Amino acid sequence: MVEQAAPAGARQPFQLSSAxxxxxxxxxxxxxxxRLQATVARAYERVSLFRERCQQRGVTPADIRSLADLRALPFTVKTDLRDTYxxxxxxSPKADVVRLHASSGTTGKPIVVAYTESDLAIWSEVMTRTLAACGLHAGDTxxxxxxxxxxTGGLGAHYGAERLGATVIPTSGGNTERQMMVMxxxxxxxxxxxxxxxxxxxERAGEHGIDWSExxxxxxxxGAEPWTEAMRQRIEQLSGIRAYDxxxxxxxxxxxxxxxxxxxxxxxxxxxxxxxxxxxPETGEPLPDGQEGELVLTTLTKQAMPMIRYRTRDITSIIPEPCPCGRTVRRIERIGRRSDDMFIIRGINVFPSQVEAALLAVEGTLPHYQITLTREHGLDRMEVAVEVTPEVLSDTVGGMAGLQQRLAESLAHVIGVRIGVRLVEPRTLPRxxxxxxxxxxxxxV
Known part of the structure; x- marks a missing residue:
């Protein structure tokens, strides 16, 4: 990265080498x-739920003498945030809280999260490092x-990009026509x-004659949702960009x-x-690097709302090998599924990411699908609706039937059970x- 002196009063560009x-x-x-010892002491002193659970286990902050001692501490789960809403x-006292966010939960009360000035500074820092890792730099738009x-997504990315030295356009979500105009x-x-x-x-850009190569x-x-490697390849192939998770x-x-x-x-x-x-995820026992399980995270610097051993429900593994990029902070495998988004069909555990991978492995489909679960006569049933390309629609009835058969076979191979497949026209499924x-x-229902 070539560094140039910034004029007086200008934003200082983020220096990746100092991260x-x-x-x-x-x-x-x-x-x-x-940082762990300081965070545990803070939570023990100021968060009654955490202190009570530690006392039940006979653990105090003084017992945390090594990183391995973390496993002696109690887990925190999502219901804890709802129960203490x-x-x-x-x-931190309310007077020190400068920002509140909340989850978009579909049932019950939302999950509230809080930030002090220091928390916001750390959030900007890690988002700057995120964007730098994705190849962004000062001068990007x-x-x-x-x-x-x-x-939390919009403002997190916004402040990180500004700190990086980029120009930020806060379009937010929606208004697709304007998004394309701005782009x-x-x-x-x-x-x-x-x-x-x-x-x-x-999809919409293609309808408006926008050439991505120009x-x-x-x-x-x-981010904000699981997506597969096959989806990344499809995005990069269609757009010509580098797609980062x-x-x-x-x-x-x-x-x-x-x-x-x-x-x-x-x-x-x-x-x-x-x-x-x-x-x-069943026993709660720690697993070694390289072995798949549930990711648990502990915040080491958060003041307003420290999270100790938070069970994310995300399934992944820590990659033990060093990364070619030179970063020493460890990597986890792409998160393609959560332990709580699984459903069971005829005794088989099924994750949406498996369905996506199976569909995208078959030529002639578009990356838009929807899974519908129903129950008939006490038996659970599953059907997948998938959009197909215009070329497939113009094919013979036999060609359509052949594609449907190939998709059913791909799904059966990946999931282990045969399920219904319904081919639909492009732009049929909700966006x-x-x-x-x-x-x-x-x-x-």
């Missing part, structure tokens, strides 16, 4: 332990189509969005917990702020301006 991403391992572990897990408001007229070089919404933009757009920063969750800080780098193999966790564990709704569960 903690490249700390020697021993120095990083020492820093983690110091709205401010029961705060470790970033169209931010993550939602603003109570959702074309403002010389956008990077776009932040959910992958499903970017696919929608791709746009300066080179990077897509995608980022990771975060409101309960921890928002986006900025982890990010892919130029290697596009796993997401680096910014573990100087968020300490990772992998546990067996989302935020997170895509892949599963419609009508079993209790």
């Amino acid at each position: 903690p991403d490249f700390l020697p391992e021993a120095q990083l572990r020492t820093l983690q332990l110091e 709205p401010f029961g897990l705060f470790a 970033v169209q931010n189509a993550f939602g603003y408001g109570l959702f 074309k007229d403002f010389g956008v070089t990077a776009l932040c969005a959910t992958p499903s919404y970017f696919l929608h933009l791709l 746009l300066p757009l080179r990077v897509g920063v995608f 980022i990771y975060g969750l409101s309960e921890i800080i928002g986006p900025g917990v982890g990010s892919e780098c130029s290697a596009q193999h796993g997401l680096h966790l910014f573990e100087d702020h968020f300490y990772p564990e992998i546990i067996d 989302s301006e935020g997170k895509a709704q892949r599963v419609v569960d009508q079993r209790d």
Whole structure:
């Protein structure tokens, strides 16, 4: 990265070489332990739920002498945030809280998360490191189509891009016509969005005669929903950009917990702020690096609402090998599924990501699908509706039947059970301006 002197009063460009991403391992572990001990002491003193659970286990902050001692502490789960709604897990007085966000939960009360001035500074820092890992730099023009408001995505990406030295266009989600106008007229070089919404933009741009090869757009920063490697390949092939996966969750800080780098193999966790564990989701026992399980995160620097051993429900593994990019913060495998988005059909565990991978492996389909679950005579049934290309629609009846058969076989191979497949015309299934709704569960309707 070539560094140039900035004029007086100008924003100082972010210097990747000074980021903690490249700390020697021993120095990083020492820093983690110091921050862990301070965070545990803060939570024990100020959060009654955490203190009571520690007392039940006979654990005090003084017992945390090494990073391995973390496993002696109790887990935190999502229901804890709902049960203590709205401010029961705060470790800072309300006067020190400068920002509140909330999840877009579909049932019950939302999950409230809080930030002090220091928390916001750290959020901007990790989002800057996220965008830098995705190849962005000072001088980029970033169209931010993550939602603003109570959702953490929009403002998290916004402040990170500004701190990086980029020009930010806060389009937020929706208004697709304007999104395309901005992308074309403002010389956008990077776009932040959910992958499903970017696919929608791709589709609409084609209808308006926009040639992606003529746009300066080179990077897509995608998050807020699981997506597969096959989906990435489809996006990059259709658009010609590099598509990067980022990771975060409101309960921890928002986006900025982890990010892919130029290697596009796993997401680096910014573990100087968020300490990772992998546990067996059934027993809660820690698992070694390389073994798949549930990701558990502990915030090491958050003041307003420290999260100790938060069970994310995201299934992944820690990659033990060093990354070619030189970062020393560890990587996790792409998160393609959650332990709580699984459903069971005829005794088989099924995840939406498996369905997506099976569909995209068959030529002739579009990356838009929806799973419908029903119950007939006490038996659960599953049908997948998938959009097909216009060329397939103009094919013979036999050609359509052949594609339907190939899709059914691909699904049976990946999932282990035969399910119904319904071919539909392009633009038949609903589009989302935020997170895509892949599963419609009508079993209790």
